[in-house]
Amino acid sequence: MGVTVGIDIGAVSVKAAVLGDAEDRNDLDRLAQDGEFPWLPGARPLLLSPYRRSLGDPLGTAEAMLAAVQKHVRGVHWDRMLVTGSGARLLQGRWGLDRVNDFKAIATAVGFLHPKVTTVFEMGGESSKFLRLEADPATGGVSLLDYETNGDCAAGTGSFIDQQATRMCYDVEEIGAVACSGCSAARVAGRCSVFAKSDMIHAQQKGYAPPQILRGLCDAVARNFKGSITKGKPAVPPVAFIGGLAKNAGVVQALRELFKFDDRQLFVPEAYAWFGAIGAALLVNEVATRRTPMRALGRLAPASAGGSGDGAPSRRPAGPGSAGCPARPLSLENVVLLRDRARPLRLPEPGAGQAAYLGIDIGSVSTNLVVLTDVGEMLHEIYVRTQGRPIEVVTAGLRTIAEALGDRIRIVGAGTTGSGRELIGELVGADTINDEITAHKTGAMHVSQTLLHEQVDTIFEIGGQDAKFIAIENGVVVDFAMNEACAAGTGSFLEEQAERLGISIQGEFSRLAFRSRSPVRLGERCTVFMEQDVNAWQQRGATREDLVAGLAYSVALNYLNRVVCQRRIGTVIYFQGGTAYNDAVAAAFAGLLGKRIVVPPYNGVMGAIGMALLAREKARGTGRPTTFH
Numbered sequence: 187m188g189v190t191v192g193i194d195i196g197a198v199s200v201k202a203a204v205l206g207d208a209e210d211r212n213d214l215d216r217l218a219q220d221g222e223f224p225w226l227p228g229a230r231p232l233l234l235s236p237y238r239r240s241l242g243d244p245l246g247t248a249e250a251m252l253a254a255v256q257k258h259v260r261g262v263h264w265d266r267m268l269v270t271g272s273g274a275r276l277l278q279g280r281w282g283l284d285r286v287n288d289f290k291a292i293a294t295a296v297g298f299l300h301p302k303v304t305t306v307f308e309m310g311g312e313s314s315k316f317l318r319l320e321a322d323p324a325t326g327g328v329s330l331l332d333y334e335t336n337g338d339c340a341a342g343t344g345s346f347i348d349q350q351a352t353r354m355c356y357d358v359e360e361i362g363a364v365a366c367s368g369c370s371a372a373r374v375a376g377r378c379s380v381f382a383k384s385d386m387i388h389a390q391q392k393g394y395a396p397p398q399i400l401r402g403l404c405d406a407v408a409r410n411f412k413g414s415i416t417k418g419k420p421a422v423p424p425v426a427f428i429g430g431l432a433k434n435a436g437v438v439q440a441l442r443e444l445f446k447f448d449d450r451q452l453f454v455p456e457a458y459a460w461f462g463a464i465g466a467a468l469l470v471n472e473v474a475t476r477r478t479p480m481r482a483l484g485r486l487a488p489a490s491a492g493g494s495g496d497g498a499p500s501r502r503p504a505g506p507g508s509a510g511c512p513a514r515p516l517s518l519e520n521v522v523l524l525r526d527r528a529r530p531l532r533l534p535e536p537g538a539g540q541a542a543y544l545g546i547d548i549g550s551v552s553t554n555l556v557v558l559t560d561v562g563e564m565l566h567e568i569y570v571r572t573q574g575r576p577i578e579v580v581t582a583g584l585r586t587i588a589e590a591l592g593d594r595i596r597i598v599g600a601g602t603t604g605s606g607r608e609l610i611g612e613l614v615g616a617d618t619i620n621d622e623i624t625a626h627k628t629g630a631m632h633v634s635q636t637l638l639h640e641q642v643d644t645i646f647e648i649g650g651q652d653a654k655f656i657a658i659e660n661g662v663v664v665d666f667a668m669n670e671a672c673a674a675g676t677g678s679f680l681e682e683q684a685e686r687l688g689i690s691i692q693g694e695f696s697r698l699a700f701r702s703r704s705p706v707r708l709g710e711r712c713t714v715f716m717e718q719d720v721n722a723w724q725q726r727g728a729t730r731e732d733l734v735a736g737l738a739y740s741v742a743l744n745y746l747n748r749v750v751c752q753r754r755i756g757t758v759i760y761f762q763g764g765t766a767y768n769d770a771v772a773a774a775f776a777g778l779l780g781k782r783i784v785v786p787p788y789n790g791v792m793g794a795i796g797m798a799l800l801a802r803e804k805a806r807g808t809g810r811p812t813t814f815h
Contacts, residue, residue: 189213189259190266192291192466193248193283195240195273198311198348199430200247202235203463204255216258223254226457228299232467234460237430244273245280268466268473272313284473289333291465293319296426297328298468300455304422307411307441307452308461309431311348316415318422334415347431350386350403361400365436368401404436408444423451432458513705513739513777518769520776521783527637528787531564534594542595543805544587544814545798546614547625547791548576548606551650551678552764554791555583557591558798562632566590569764569790576606577613584614599801600814601625603793615813618804622647622793623666627656629796630760633786642784643756646775647792648745648765650677655750669749677765679744683720683737687730691768698734699770705735738770742778755779762789 189210192203204223206214207230214231217223223233235254240247256262269277274285296303296319306317318332347361356364372389389399425447431437432454442452457464534540542565547554553576555568568583601618602611603625611619626647634642645656653676657665669676684691689698699705706723720733728736759781761772766789776783788795805812 188266189262190268190467190470191252191255191262192463192468192470193251193267193269193271193277194288194291194460194462194466195244195248195269195271195276196311196430196462197272197313198239199459200235200238200240200244200251200273201460201463202248202251202255203460203467204233204235204259205464205467206231210259213259217255226460232464234457235463237459240273245276248277266470268470270462270466286466286469286473288462289315289317289330291462291469292428293317293328293330293465294468295457295461295465297322298464299457299461300424300426301328303424303426305425307421307425307427308429309407309411309427309437310429314411314415314429316411316419316421318419332419334417334419336415347403347407347434347437350400356396356400359433361404362433362435362437364397365400365404365434366439368395368397368399370398370401371405372399372402374399374402374406401436401440404434404440405444407431407437408440411441412444421445423447425452427452427454428458428461430459513707513736515703515705516700516735516738516770516773516777518700518773518776520781521769521772521785522638523769523772523785524633524637524787525785529563531566533565533591537593539593539596541598542591543798543802544597544600544614545625545791545794545796545801546580546583546600546602546604546607546610546616547622547793547797548572548580548602548604548610549649549793550605550652552790553579553583553604553606554794555580555587556788556791556794556798557587557595557597558795558802560802562636562799562802564788564795565595567788567791567794572606576610580610580613597812597814599798599805599812601797601801601804603797615815617801617812617814618797620797620800622654623656623663625793625796625800626654626762627658627663627796628799629792629794630656630762630786631658631661632795632799633788633792634758634760637787638758638784640758642758642760644759646745646750646759646761646783647763648676648741648761648771649763650681652676653745653749653763655745655753657754657756665753667749667751667753676741677763680737680741680765680768680771684734686720687733689730689734695734695738696768696770698731699738700735700773702729702731702735704732705739706732708736708740735770738768738774739778741765741771742774746775746778755781757781758784760784760786762786762792764790766790 189204189206194201211231214233218225218233223235226232226234235251238247267283269283269285270288270291277283278285292306296306304319308315314336316334317330319328320331322329372394374385386399427438438454541560543558545556549572551572553570553572557566559565566587568586570579570583572579600614600616601620602616603620603622607619626645630642630645634640643658647654653669655667656663681691684695689695706728708719723733761775761783765771766785772783772785
């Protein structure tokens with residue numbers, strides 16, 4: 187039958203398998219003796235490539251592998267090769283190769299190597315899969331009974347673990363052993379990288395040791411896999427756990443504990459990362475019967491040589507606009523910044539005891555406090571990180587207000603909103619506790635009536651880990667939406683990417699973004715996947731200016747597609763929340779929508795302003811003294 191080659195191009199790595207018959211052993215021996223492709227014991231001669239990270243150049247990585255095969259194995263033809271994986275189209279388009287669905291490739295390889303396996307868990311760089319298999323009497327192989335895969339979220343993938351390992355200054359190869367040494371596990375969110383980061387920081391602040399945090403991270407990955415991938419479907423042992431993450435002993439342990447399997451019921455095969463490539467090599471002959479004859483594979487130059495040989499197009503790094511035309515440069519032409527229109531603070535005289543209202547917005551990332559006069563003018567504002575300690579942060583904020591205003595004011599009403607509104611409302615004796623939608627609507631309506639004298643009908647609110655859309659008609663909320671378990675398109679998303687680029691999110695980010703002439707098209711992606719896209723663009727030579735402008739567009743795209751979706755957007759659009767301090771994002775919204783975007787003054791504390799106004803409304807309506815203390 188001759189030698190066949192299977193190539194699996196994943197999101198972060200490239201693997202190859204070289205399969206032959208007994209008569210091909212001499213050729214394959216030469217390849218194995220070269221040290222690049224070790225043998226996998228079995229009934230047929232089978233060699234596996236090294237596990238290579240593509241590092242933004244999957245084509246070059248694949249070419250280097252095939253050049254090694256060509257060096258020792260004679261007569262490798264195009265029609266003796268098959269490609270699979272998320273990046274399969276790259277090779278299909280470049281070399282004219284056929285590709286095979288990765289589910290079919292995995293199932294075929296499992297049937298060949300482990301025919302008794304009935305369930306497969308796969309966790310790769312950007313994908314997670316669940317497969318239920320059964321023996322196929324007609325072919326002697328296996329057939330696919332059921333399957334499931336992740337969507338656009340990286341939770342439960344290798345990239346998710348990679349990013350958390352980097353945050354804690356560990357090599358990803360170390361994570362498994364360290365996690366297994368933890369005597370207990372910290373509770374870590376597994377639904378989103380940004381939320382997991384917050385939980386890990388909070389766990390560190392509470393005194394958890396790194397092994398406990400990493401064990402909690404592995405538990406979170408396992409929980410996410412069970413809840414989001416298997417979705418209650420039966421996982422019938424024996425279970426083969428494959429993919430790059432199967433090398434992580436911490437995740438293996440977490441899956442066994444969660445599904446109540448022992449090491450015989452859930453095992454990691456020797457070829458854990460190569461099942462897609464092995465399956466592709468096995469399926470070459472099946473595909474060959476359905477295709478027209480193809481020419482022999484010409485000699486590939488090694489990747490370092492910079493060419494493909496035999497007339498194939500040379501492999502050049504793509505420029506920033508190669509995925510399509512670059513986005514338009516950012517502009518503030520259609521953005522109205524109201525910061526300069528806010529009245530200067532005018533404090534009452536010492537001892538005046540002027541009536542004032544307190545609003546507090548306690549979010550997962552920031553906590554905001556404001557003090558307003560009876561006519562709604564700002565007396566004091568505080569925008570501070572929550573840092574997982576809302577009680578301490580609010581207490582410190584109240585102390586700061588007392589020191590700044592003293593007997594100039596007396597608080598006659600207080601209100602709280604945000605994720606910590608009930609807790610803090612009880613702590614401070616709030617007169618009213620309201621949801622964030624009502625609070626932000628009230629704050630925006632007040633600004634629109636006092637500064638622009640036109641009624642706001644749409645609010646884009648983007649905070650640290652949440653995002654809200656509010657539609658208003660005649661002063662009444664008629665529609666709203668919030669992000670769910672994804673932080674892509676939030677402030678933390680943007681802050682993380684800026685941090686990786688060595689850019690300050692305050693000031694410097696916007697200055698660089700507005701210098702860009704060709705913003706890269708990063709699209710809408712999970713924060714973990716976006717990090718890889720940014721790395722790939724850097725390797726292609728994209729400038730920091732083009733990258734940060736692309737990130738500004740990405741935040742806006744994520745928000746519009748994941749939060750707003752098909753909802754109607756009005757004509758008086760207010761952009762508020764902490765992310766609205768970044769003028770580049772406001773410009774991106776204006777460019778994408780072709781509409782005017784208004785950034786109100788005090789945009790980061792609009793929820794707190796709304797609560798101070800609602801406290802005033804409550805006090806006027808009841809006439810009762812405040813319960814604030």
